[in-house]
């Protein structure tokens with residue numbers, strides 16, 4: 415049986431999936447292998463190959479059954495898969511600077527390789543889960559993780575842009591001053607902008623801006639006693655889910671920020687769907703529903719024709735990158751007559 419592979423290279427783990435020509439995913443859930451990105455390209459490429467062999471063996475196949483590999487990684491990288499010459503958090507080893515990771519995986523495995531950044535791959539999966547592989551619908555996905563990634567799918571393809579920075583949704587400015595309850599807050603993003611989506615709606619934003627803003631208003635809060643804002647930030651989602659008032663307030667602000675952003679997307683694209691995913695939404699359904707309601711509450715009134723544009727939670731969020739990468743690979747396999 416011929417299949418395509420999705421390979422999602424993260425900071426510490428590589429996640430794999432396999433997809434056949436009938437659009438069936440052969441791996442349910444996470445199939446992980448250690449990434450060792452910090453040790454540079456040679457070690458990491460070996461890891462990618464070893465993990466891929468393990469993944470195909472787990473479903474009774476061999477590498478020869480894989481006709482195209484879809485790779486996705488955190489950016490910044492070009493749309494062709496050349497990592498930024500300036501390096502990045504996830505690829506700190508000096509040998510990664512300007513490294514053509516797509517080409518390197520292709521050379522090593524002898525197979526065609528497609529490339530997407532991880533946000534765009536997640537967006538492609540979110541779109542596919544709603545509309546299938548061959549649909550002309552437009553969707554906008556926001557993936558809330560350490561940062562804010564995502565992507566725009568138009569005409570059955572990812573908007574990559576001129577140099578691969580299309581769909582960098584986290585750095586789009588929003589009119590955050592209109593969000594109630596954060597008067598006087600100046601949310602700064604690591605990119606330098608003040609008040610872009612990531613500066614309010616990401617794990618980084620919780621540690622950097624929202625906890626420092628809200629903790630003085632809740633002087634007895636347990637998170638104020640941790641003494642480590644990054645650690646405390648990781649606890650906010652769980653506490654919000656349990657109904658903790660301050661943590662709910664932090665998530666309400668994030669939802670309203672997303673509402674303002676989605677409003678911009680509604681007026682730019684008039685899309686069929688708005689999708690939200692990422693670690694922030696790996697919660698019980700009750701919390702997800704509350705969060706979606708708050709996104710809606712944060713949007714300015716919509717014109718009648720657009721008030722019913724649905725907002726969805728991305729399914730299988732932790733496998734979104736690998737699944738999106740596999741869908742991109744399937745597209746190439748079909749275009750090339752390989753599957």
Ligand SMILES: [Zn+2]
Nearest residue numbers: 585603605610
């Ligand atoms: Zn930014």
